[in-house]
Amino acid sequence: MKIIKINLLLSVVFILLIAGSAQAQLNYREDAVVVRADMIPAISGTAINVLSLMRFNGKNFEPIPFQIDEKTKDNNFVYTNGQKKNPQDGNNKFDGKDELVFMAWDSGALAPPNTKFPENSISGVQILLTDYVRNNSGAVYLFVFSANPPLSKIDYVQNLTEEGRNVVKTERYYFGEPIGKGYFDRLALIGPDGKVGPNLVDRIKGRGHIQSMGVLKFNAGEYNTPAPLVAWIDGPVRVIRRMEGGVEILGLKLKLSGGSDNVFYRNYFYTPIFFSLPPGLSSLLKGSYMIYTIDFNSKFKGSYYFDQVNKTPTIIDGKMDSQEKALDTKTNHNWYAVGGDKGNLIERMIVPAQWRDYVNMTTFYIDDDKEQDPPEDEPGRHQFGFKLEGMFEAPAGKYNYYIYYMVPDKKVTKENVSVWLDILDHPLKIQVQPLVKE
Secondary structure, X not given: OEEOOOOHHHHHHHHHHHOOOOOOOOOOOOOEEEEEHHHOOOOOOEEHHHEEEEEEOOOOXXXXXXXXXXXXXXXXXXXXXXXXXOHHHOOOEEOOOOEEEEEHHHOEEOOOOOOOOOOOEEEEEEEEEEEOOOOEEEEEEEEEEOOOOOOOOOOOOEEEEEOOEEEEEOOOEEEEEEOOEOOOOEEEEEOOOOOEOOOOEEEEEEEEEEEEOOEEEEEEEXXXXXXXXXXXXXXXXXXXXXXXXXXXXXXXXXXXXXXXXXXXXXXXXXXXXXXXXXXXXXXXXXXXXXEEEEEEOHHHOOOEEEEOOOOOOEEOOOOOOHHHHOOOOOOOOXXXXXXXXXXXXXXXXXXXXXXXXXXXXXXXXXXXOOOOOOOOXXXXXXXXXXXXXXXXXXXXXXXXXXXXXXXXXXXXXXXOOHHHHHHHHOOOEEEEEEEEOO
16 A cells, blocks of 8 residues: 655655554544545545545554535535435535545554555545644545445434434433424533433523614524424434524524534534624614523532633632622633533634624623523523624624534543634644555
8 A cells, every 4th residue: 555645745744743653643632524525536426335434553444433424516415314305416426515524533543555455445545634733643544445345333423302302412412402492401411420411501592682772672582593403414423403493683684503504523513603684784783782601500500610711710609709700701702611520511602704893702601599581491590601792783794603512521621621622723634645555
């Protein structure tokens, strides 16, 4: 087996980074890796059912969990399940904008040049992943087989219906949202014993406080946002759920989780939010704002909170002490973390670059057993997240922003939170090189 030398200098550097280790050097990375078919021209157009993704374990190649999700020319997913499934829009070939998906921690070392191809394989490519922050790399290998490619039996994520909810289960979390609704009210997290514990949330609260000419007109939010699940993909690496619906506020189409492809991996999930701002409303709605928060239930008390600007952890106990009252709620930031023995979570919001001159995203924090914020299932507010001011004053247009929910399997701290932030801030570098069978 030889690698075609597209860039000799880069190849030498990558080999030096990997040499001497047959173990995966990226097992600390929490990234899901997505590689489009048009990035792999040597294999583009191949039937999906003859492909296998493998790693080198020091002796030979072994299969790892992966999936290929087909996409249309318009960059929409080809869904295999649900009322609005569309398998007719796919061709069962890995081409165009189709996505190969796997987890970085499943990568292995570089295979030596004399390593034999797997039995019955015809051709292949090496996909090299590089973490330039920590100077580490790993590799996986996508092979084409004549028939019956070896496949991993591992399934990281499951899509289910339980107790009137659409549910996603993994080894790290249990997520549930009422059928037909645009919010979740079940989130259980992995604890220190390695098991997913009880539900820790009352509900997610995405609520708009709408003013017109300086006068509060009304509030709207997740409770009046219908968002039925109309189609889904349930693979071994990720679940993708197509939600449709939303709420219209004074002519603004605000889809809190509707009309979007919600993506779930073993260790994190994210929700796109689509926001349409018609012309002529920016001055009319000045002073309006949105809050995006999770209201945790009483089982989460005893946990702690910190964020990008409030770095000293506070204790969640249902009473606003002097430290909590003094939190910085004016400085822009885009992530917070909660953690402890009950479970750990990092929430991150990514807003459009066009909003930089208009939108201020700050800490929203209430820890008060006595305060109420209906509709909710449990009185009291242990509610943390973001306040977005200025989004209604941005130029007219259509915008997308994203909320990420990341679930560590150990206590999140100021010292180890960076590996989660790196998923978006310092993504792994991907390099694809064809292999030559000797």
